[in-house]
Amino acid sequence: MVFGTPGGDVQIQAMAQLLLNVMSFGLDVQSAIEAPRFASFSFPSSFAPNPHNPGLLMVEGRIAENVRAALRKLGHQVESWPERTRKAGALCAIRIDDETGFLHAGADFRRAGYAMGR
Numbered sequence: 001m002v003f004g005t006p007g008g009d010v011q012i013q014a015m016a017q018l019l020l021n022v023m024s025f026g027l028d029v030q031s032a033i034e035a036p037r038f039a040s041f042s043f044p045s046s047f048a049p050n051p052h053n054p055g056l057l058m059v060e061g062r063i064a065e066n067v068r069a070a071l072r073k074l075g076h077q078v079e080s081w082p083e084r085t086r087k088a089g090a091l092c093a094i095r096i097d098d099e100t101g102f103l104h105a106g107a108d109f110r111r112a113g114y115a116m117g118r
Contacts, residue, residue: 001029003093005108009046010039014089022095029093030106030115036062037088053077060088084110 001022005014014037021032041056057076059068061083068078081087090111095104105115 001093001095003091005089005091006111007087007089009041009043010087010089013037013039014091018091018093028106029095029104033091033093033106033108036060038063039088058087060085086110 001019003015003018005011007014017035017037018032021027021035022029025032027035036059038057038059041053041058044050044052055075055077057071057078058081059071059078060081071078088110090108090113092107092113092115093105094115096102097104103117105117107113107115
């Protein structure tokens with residue numbers, strides 16, 4: 001599977017979530033891309049002046065309140081992103097089915113992107 005996203009410090013986090021959604025949770029590529037996302041801002045930003053917000057966890061609106069409450073109990077400062085925000089990355093991916101050789105692609109609705117084939 002090949003995949004990528006723009007998004008600064010959220011890139012690695014969004015791509016890790018895509019990989020886990022496909023490999024661990026069995027989602028198809030498009031469903032994995034469309035799943036709600038979260039990102040930690042506890043570490044210094046890669047961009048000057050390198051701000052950081054220890055404990056800050058941004059989550060998309062579709063993440064259930066009981067999950068947010070559990071994260072708060074663990075000490076996270078949980079805040080909401082607008083739903084389907086560009087700040088959560090904009091993944092595109094292609095996966096080859098090892099059995100059939102078919103290509104399965106997905107593109108993120110969070111930014112302009114399309115998966116096309118024939």
